[in-house]
Amino acid sequence: MIVRLTDVELAYGRDWSLSGIDLEIPRGDFLAIVGPNGSGKTTILRAILGIHSPKRGEIWWDKGRRFGYVPQRQYIDEIYPLTAFDVALMGRYSLIGPLSRPSRKDRDVTLESLDHVGVRELADRAYRNLSGGQKQRVLIARALAGEPDVLVLDEPTNDMDISSEASTMRLISHLHEAHKMTVIMVSHLLNVVADYARTIVLLSEGKLITGPAEQVLSTDSLRSVYSEPVDVLHVSGRRVIVAGGNND
Amino acid sequence: MISAFHDPFMRSALVASLAVGIVCAYLGVHVVLRRVVFVGATLAQVSAAGIGLALLLGLNPWPVSIALMLVGVAIFSLRSADRRVTRESLIGVGYVVASALAVLFVAKSAQGEAHLLDMLSGNILTVTSRQIIAMAVVAVVVGALHLGFGKQFLFTGLDPDMARTAGFKAGLWDLFFFLTLGVTIVFAIQIAGALLVFAFLVAPAVTALLITEKLSRAYIAAIIAAVVATVAGLHLSFLPALDLPSGPAIVVVLFTILALVAAWTRVR
Numbered sequence: 001m002i003v004r005l006t007d008v009e010l011a012y013g014r015d016w017s018l019s020g021i022d023l024e025i026p027r028g029d030f031l032a033i034v035g036p037n038g039s040g041k042t043t044i045l046r047a048i049l050g051i052h053s054p055k056r057g058e059i060w061w062d063k064g065r066r067f068g069y070v071p072q073r074q075y076i077d078e079i080y081p082l083t084a085f086d087v088a089l090m091g092r093y094s095l096i097g098p099l100s101r102p103s104r105k106d107r108d109v110t111l112e113s114l115d116h117v118g119v120r121e122l123a124d125r126a127y128r129n130l131s132g133g134q135k136q137r138v139l140i141a142r143a144l145a146g147e148p149d150v151l152v153l154d155e156p157t158n159d160m161d162i163s164s165e166a167s168t169m170r171l172i173s174h175l176h177e178a179h180k181m182t183v184i185m186v187s188h189l190l191n192v193v194a195d196y197a198r199t200i201v202l203l204s205e206g207k208l209i210t211g212p213a214e215q216v217l218s219t220d221s222l223r224s225v226y227s228e229p230v231d232v233l234h235v236s237g238r239r240v241i242v243a244g245g246n247n248d
Numbered sequence: 249m250i251s252a253f254h255d256p257f258m259r260s261a262l263v264a265s266l267a268v269g270i271v272c273a274y275l276g277v278h279v280v281l282r283r284v285v286f287v288g289a290t291l292a293q294v295s296a297a298g299i300g301l302a303l304l305l306g307l308n309p310w311p312v313s314i315a316l317m318l319v320g321v322a323i324f325s326l327r328s329a330d331r332r333v334t335r336e337s338l339i340g341v342g343y344v345v346a347s348a349l350a351v352l353f354v355a356k357s358a359q360g361e362a363h364l365l366d367m368l369s370g371n372i373l374t375v376t377s378r379q380i381i382a383m384a385v386v387a388v389v390v391g392a393l394h395l396g397f398g399k400q401f402l403f404t405g406l407d408p409d410m411a412r413t414a415g416f417k418a419g420l421w422d423l424f425f426f427l428t429l430g431v432t433i434v435f436a437i438q439i440a441g442a443l444l445v446f447a448f449l450v451a452p453a454v455t456a457l458l459i460t461e462k463l464s465r466a467y468i469a470a471i472i473a474a475v476v477a478t479v480a481g482l483h484l485s486f487l488p489a490l491d492l493p494s495g496p497a498i499v500v501v502l503f504t505i506l507a508l509v510a511a512w513t514r515v516r
Binding site: 046049050051067069071075076077079080081082083086090091093094096098099101102126142146152 | 416
């Protein structure tokens with residue numbers, strides 16, 4: 001087990017709260033937190049990371065876990081004159097002593113991480129001049145540079161074209177399968193995670209439904225959550241969720 | 249140009265201005281990148297209010313100025329959870345309150361309003377050896393702290409959430425950063441005045457960030473801009489034909505360099 005939330009209540013500001021959160025994330029899982037914008041997905045993610053304190057309830061973490069956090073791209077202020085390598089190197093900072101400078105090993109691991117996500121050739125390019133997909137890969141490389149066992153991603157495919165979206169999801173899936181890495185990711189798009197996640201946490205109108213992807217992403221289950229008619233189709237071996245059709 | 253610095257008081261002014269300019273230009277890069285430019289002006293005004301309070305009460309200005317600065321740093325380093333009150337708003341409110349208090353304290357002090365102009369525009373030509381030594385010590389200590397903890401200041405400034413996830417106490421590092429900034433401003437303002445200190449915090453950093461895509465080069469470029477402006481500004485102020493107040497002369501050169509660099513980057 002990586003993390004367990006027991007009867008947790010989360011609040012944000014004065015007007016928003018989500019209560020009754022019970023969630024267990026086993027090692028090796030690929031868990032997706034899905035729901036519309038403003039439903040509290042990122043707040044749950046921040047609670048899992050330990051950077052948002054619950055109002056009530058208990059959160060337990062495995063002492064040996066090491067999170068590699070990939071925030072939303074727009075949270076990285078592009079005013080900073082940093083190369084892709086500089087940004088990725090920050091993933092090593094927690095492993096470098098307080099007064100020490102990055103060692104040869106830190107630089108090598110960072111380059112390997114950039115290589116791993118397919119952007120080593122961009123190492124010396126200004127981060128702010130990269131495309132959305134390239135920036136996302138650099139941020140994933142930054143998380144990997146810290147040698148994590150849990151990869152935590154917040155809306156990793158936001159504002160991407162379909163090609164970059166598919167390529168980013170394939171990369172995350174590869175890290176999960178080939179490197180036995182636990183993945184926790186947030187997305188407001190069910191279709192993005194439908195074919196990759198093993199476990200789904202579905203947030204809608206203050207309700208939280210958790211279960212295996214096949215169970216949560218079934219037509220019956222989704223129709224009980226959404227007021228819109230929803231269908232789950234299988235196209236070319238992929239699960240596709242379509243809203244707004246007939247109820248029959 | 250060398251002849252301008254033959255007189256001992258001009259050499260003292262040069263050394264003092266360089267110490268203030270170099271450390272403020274370096275810190276200014278952080279200030280501009282963190283998008284808290286106005287915090288420099290506000291802490292300068294808070295420090296000025298401290299000096300005003302000390303004048304009013306007949307106390308040593310440094311401890312009072314430092315005490316008020318610490319209160320300002322504690323407030324401005326907070327990241328408000330309430331989305332209706334941003335850090336920028338706190339800094340703005342702090343600026344006007346501190347400015348008003350500085351005027352009120354000085355107006356009611358025995359030394360009168362002559363001090364107000366010195367606090368605002370500074371009088372670098374009357375700097376004492378003691379002030380120079382104090383500023384040099386502050387510059388060395390702040391430089392050493394930033395050399396040792398540069399990655400923490402950078403990481404928590406750029407991405408506090410990731411930094412917290414990685415085990416860094418982002419709030420404490422923010423406080424520590426603003427503390428180094430506040431202490432620098434307290435000592436610098438008593439030598440150079442609020443106007444020049446704020447100019448050193450903003451103009452060299454903006455100039456540097458216009459011409460480089462690497463952070464390490466930005467620090468160096470900012471320091472070079474500050475050094476060039478200090479030497480040229482002091483020299484211009486000394487020319488008999490001009491006979492300008494030194495602080496504002498340096499400020500004009502700083503912004504001339506910025507304007508030239510901005511124009512060059514547009515036509516490049």
